[in-house]
Amino acid sequence: MSLSPLQSRLAASLLASLLVFVLYFLVASPQLAAAQELDAHKITYNDISLEVQGQLYEPDFPQFDRSIIGRAPSSFTSLINNVASDTNVQINNTALFVFEISSVSVRTEQETAELRRAALPEEDASEAAIERRQSPRTLYISANTCQQPKRIGDNNNAEVPQLVLYISNSTDNTSPGPDQSAGKQQRLVFKEGAIVYNTTLRGDVYFSVFAPNVAADKFDATASPYSVQVAASIDEPYHSYSNVRRAELVWIDSDASATLLTTKNVTSSPSELLSTPPYIMFAQNRDDMTINGMRNSYCGLSKWAQMRQLYDGKSRIKTGLRVDSLTNMTRQEFYLDGLNSSSRYMGFLASYQEPGSKRDVPGGGGVVLRQTDFETKPDGACTVIFNLTLCDGLQYAAPGNTTLFPDSQSLAAFYDNYTQTMYSNFDKALQQVACDAPPEGQWSLVRNCTDCRRAYKDWLCSVAIPRCEDFSSTDRPNLQMRNIKAPFANGSFVDQALLDKYGDQLAYTSSRNPAIDLQVQPGPYKELLPCDDVCYNLYQSCPAALGFGCPVPGSIGFDTSYGKRNPDGSLSCNYQGSANNIPSAAPVSLLPPHGIFCFVLVVLAAVLA
Ligand SMILES: *[C@@H]1O[C@H](CO)[C@@H](O)[C@H](O)[C@H]1NC(C)=O
Ligand SMILES: *[C@@H]1O[C@H](CO)[C@@H](O)[C@H](O)[C@H]1NC(C)=O
Ligand SMILES: *[C@@H]1O[C@H](CO)[C@@H](O)[C@H](O)[C@H]1NC(C)=O
Ligand SMILES: *[C@@H]1O[C@H](CO)[C@@H](O)[C@H](O)[C@H]1NC(C)=O
Numbered sequence: 001m002s003l004s005p006l007q008s009r010l011a012a013s014l015l016a017s018l019l020v021f022v023l024y025f026l027v028a029s030p031q032l033a034a035a036q037e038l039d040a041h042k043i044t045y046n047d048i049s050l051e052v053q054g055q056l057y058e059p060d061f062p063q064f065d066r067s068i069i070g071r072a073p074s075s076f077t078s079l080i081n082n083v084a085s086d087t088n089v090q091i092n093n094t095a096l097f098v099f100e101i102s103s104v105s106v107r108t109e110q111e112t113a114e115l116r117r118a119a120l121p122e123e124d125a126s127e128a129a130i131e132r133r134q135s136p137r138t139l140y141i142s143a144n145t146c147q148q149p150k151r152i153g154d155n156n157n158a159e160v161p162q163l164v165l166y167i168s169n170s171t172d173n174t175s176p177g178p179d180q181s182a183g184k185q186q187r188l189v190f191k192e193g194a195i196v197y198n199t200t201l202r203g204d205v206y207f208s209v210f211a212p213n214v215a216a217d218k219f220d221a222t223a224s225p226y227s228v229q230v231a232a233s234i235d236e237p238y239h240s241y242s243n244v245r246r247a248e249l250v251w252i253d254s255d256a257s258a259t260l261l262t263t264k265n266v267t268s269s270p271s272e273l274l275s276t277p278p279y280i281m282f283a284q285n286r287d288d289m290t291i292n293g294m295r296n297s298y299c300g301l302s303k304w305a306q307m308r309q310l311y312d313g314k315s316r317i318k319t320g321l322r323v324d325s326l327t328n329m330t331r332q333e334f335y336l337d338g339l340n341s342s343s344r345y346m347g348f349l350a351s352y353q354e355p356g357s358k359r360d361v362p363g364g365g366g367v368v369l370r371q372t373d374f375e376t377k378p379d380g381a382c383t384v385i386f387n388l389t390l391c392d393g394l395q396y397a398a399p400g401n402t403t404l405f406p407d408s409q410s411l412a413a414f415y416d417n418y419t420q421t422m423y424s425n426f427d428k429a430l431q432q433v434a435c436d437a438p439p440e441g442q443w444s445l446v447r448n449c450t451d452c453r454r455a456y457k458d459w460l461c462s463v464a465i466p467r468c469e470d471f472s473s474t475d476r477p478n479l480q481m482r483n484i485k486a487p488f489a490n491g492s493f494v495d496q497a498l499l500d501k502y503g504d505q506l507a508y509t510s511s512r513n514p515a516i517d518l519q520v521q522p523g524p525y526k527e528l529l530p531c532d533d534v535c536y537n538l539y540q541s542c543p544a545a546l547g548f549g550c551p552v553p554g555s556i557g558f559d560t561s562y563g564k565r566n567p568d569g570s571l572s573c574n575y576q577g578s579a580n581n582i583p584s585a586a587p588v589s590l591l592p593p594h595g596i597f598c599f600v601l602v603v604l605a606a607v608l609a
């Protein structure tokens with residue numbers, strides 16, 4: 001029986017493979033004298049192993065190679081591409097690692113071969129493969145601190161010393177560390193528990209992680225030694241941190257026990273749809289210093305952060321995707337409850353592999369994005385609401401009552417129902433205007449009913465659902481006291497001096513929207529007034545027959561009804577889509593109409609009529 005061409009090629013390959021292997025074994029001394037020679041061997045060796053790949057020799061070649069050659073002393077951890085190693089490091093000690101170039105050549109050439117078999121004619125492909133072999137690759141070395149010595153005692157604000165990474169690419173220094181001379185290695189101190197380094201992969205790379213000495217009266221390094229996760233990759237850094245991904249976390253608003261945060265767009269086009277949220281989040285009270293020193297470390301945050309949202313479903317962090325109704329762009333929202341009042345927190349957006357997927361993949365160590373700070377309000381007068389139906393862009397704290405509406409959802413349902421009722425009344429009124437008439441019959445050539453509906457919606461949402469701050473927040477422009485005659489939740493009342501001064505003014509003693517006083521019964525609160533352009537836009541977009549009007553700055557009623565946007569874009573008044581710490585879009589330039597004004601309550605009444 002004769003061999004088929006494939007079989008004979010295989011046989012030849014096998015034979016060659018064995019020969020080369022023996023040759024390699026004989027020639028390669030532990031010192032590996034000439035690098036060029038070694039490379040030559042490897043090329044042959046790799047080519048041959050390629051040919052048999054998938055047919056006979058699937059078992060791990062690099063492992064075999066290493067055990068025979070036995071170059072790395074046993075105290076080294078020999079790292080494999082994209083496979084992390086977790087290890088404890090006692091103080092004053094060094095954990096040694098090696099990344100052997102031979103551990104990647106085979107595997108990657110196999111991949112190249114598979115690709116070229118699929119895509120290219122044989123000859124071109126081998127040229128491409130040779131070229132690829134000749135251009136050196138980048139090796140990424142990265143590490144995360146997973147545990148650090150615990151602080152001892154109260155009021156201990158001492159910074160935990162950071163781990164140190166030593167790297168050597170020379171066989172003269174195979175155990176880099178603090179006792180080697182500086183000329184033979186590089187020394188890099190971790191930043192907040194993380195390090196990401198890259199180097200050109202031309203030979204084996206030796207590196208180590210050194211745990212520095214810590215003050216024995218400040219830290220307990222015995223019960224809680226340093227622990228580090230180290231990885232090497234030729235694809236991309238296994239661990240990374242900071243602004244490496246598009247979206248960042250934006251704080252929207254808080255109440256006394258909860259907060260809402262969002263990412264920026266997580267999709268790059270309106271047609272892109274996501275089924276699972278791409279990010280997770282960690283948060284920590286700033287008074288608790290446990291994670292200080294590990295704030296760039298995915299491993300550290302995922303083990304120690306006070307609030308963690310891993311894929312275990314048991315978290316105080318709720319998350320979901322929101323598609324903006326105007327732009328169809330998707331954002332990811334995070335709602336955190338169970339927070340302490342008057343507290344400062346730090347939040348971290350992070351990305352990680354899908355649940356259940358393998359960790360041993362490029363980037364498998366996770367990405368930590370820049371820290372976002374947020375704080376909670378002191379009293380319970382306001383409750384963060386979001387996820388409303390009509391006011392779909394609304395996300396901020398509104399006047400609440402933790403007795404009558406114990407959670408955000410129940411309060412949101414109240415405002416949702418209220419605004420929907422108002423809107424449907426408005427819509428009935430609008431239909432009586434020549435709305436669906438052809439352009440000639442419409443009231444305006446520039447604005448139509450779609451514009452009017454949108455303007456009304458934005459206005460209604462901003463006016464009927466006040467953006468609420470606690471009564472104790474410091475006075476500033478556009479912050480209007482409301483409901484000052486009502487008792488606080490603890491039964492006490494607003495200062496008598498304030499009551500004497502404003503107690504007879506409706507704008508101070510009631511909410512703008514009477515349903516709030518009747519049904520929600522919040523205590524005294526302050527409202528961040530809606531921006532006046534929200535009203536002008538309504539006035540300009542809707543038929544005059546509906547009777548909308550806006551107060552002019554300086555007129556009676558303006559100061560307690562609307563605010564003006566700050567030219568610098570900071571949050572100075574309320575509009576749909578406003579957030580706490582992103583500068584809003586440039587102010588809309590709309591000239592206030594003259595001679596017409598009408599109070600909001602009148603407008604609401606007109607709409608109801
Ligand atoms: C670590 O080294 C420092 C100085 O070399 C020494 O003072 C300290 O006692 C050492 N600590 C431990 C736990 O070995
Ligand atoms: C080792 O690293 C240094 C820079 O740190 C570089 O200049 C040198 O070429 C490297 N040597 C090898 C063999 O890769
Ligand atoms: C390698 O690191 C340097 C800084 O140390 C950086 O400028 C460079 O972009 C990195 N290269 C790659 C391929 O990531
Ligand atoms: C999000 O997408 C919208 C619509 O394309 C765009 O106007 C906005 O600038 C984007 N925001 C960010 C932060 O990319």
Ligand SMILES: *[C@@H]1O[C@H](CO)[C@@H](O)[C@H](O)[C@H]1NC(C)=O
Binds near residue numbers: 318319335387
């Ligand atoms: C928003 O509401 C929808 C249903 O109306 C719900 O499925 C989703 O979980 C809510 N999002 C959050 C973050 O609660």
Ligand SMILES: *[C@@H]1O[C@H](CO)[C@@H](O)[C@H](O)[C@H]1NC(C)=O
Binds near residue numbers: 270326327328
């Ligand atoms: C958003 O999606 C809806 C429904 O798929 C579509 O009708 C609308 O045109 C889209 N809007 C934009 C701005 O892409």
Ligand SMILES: *[C@@H]1O[C@H](CO)[C@@H](O)[C@H](O)[C@H]1NC(C)=O
Binds near residue numbers: 306338340
């Ligand atoms: C709230 O405060 C208590 C006491 O200071 C603290 O133990 C707890 O961790 C805090 N909880 C949160 C979520 O900040």
Ligand SMILES: *[C@@H]1O[C@H](CO)[C@@H](O)[C@H](O)[C@H]1NC(C)=O
Binds near residue numbers: 380488489491492
């Ligand atoms: C009652 O609550 C208000 C606001 O939350 C606060 O300013 C006031 O000091 C409290 N009064 C007492 C007696 O605790």
Ligand SMILES: *[C@@H]1O[C@H](CO)[C@@H](O)[C@H](O)[C@H]1NC(C)=O
Binds near residue numbers: 414417418421
């Ligand atoms: C919804 O609002 C209308 C009018 O404001 C009110 O009559 C009705 O009782 C509300 N329904 C619910 C379920 O709150």
Ligand SMILES: *[C@@H]1O[C@H](CO)[C@@H](O)[C@H](O)[C@H]1NC(C)=O
Binds near residue numbers: 446447448450451
């Ligand atoms: C209303 O005007 C906008 C442009 O301002 C236009 O895109 C839209 O199609 C118009 N709608 C109707 C129903 O005419």
Ligand SMILES: *[C@@H]1O[C@H](CO)[C@@H](O)[C@H](O)[C@H]1NC(C)=O
Binds near residue numbers: 402404489521
């Ligand atoms: C909330 O509602 C309850 C029950 O109607 C009322 O006693 C209390 O004063 C209200 N206000 C606050 C701020 O809780």
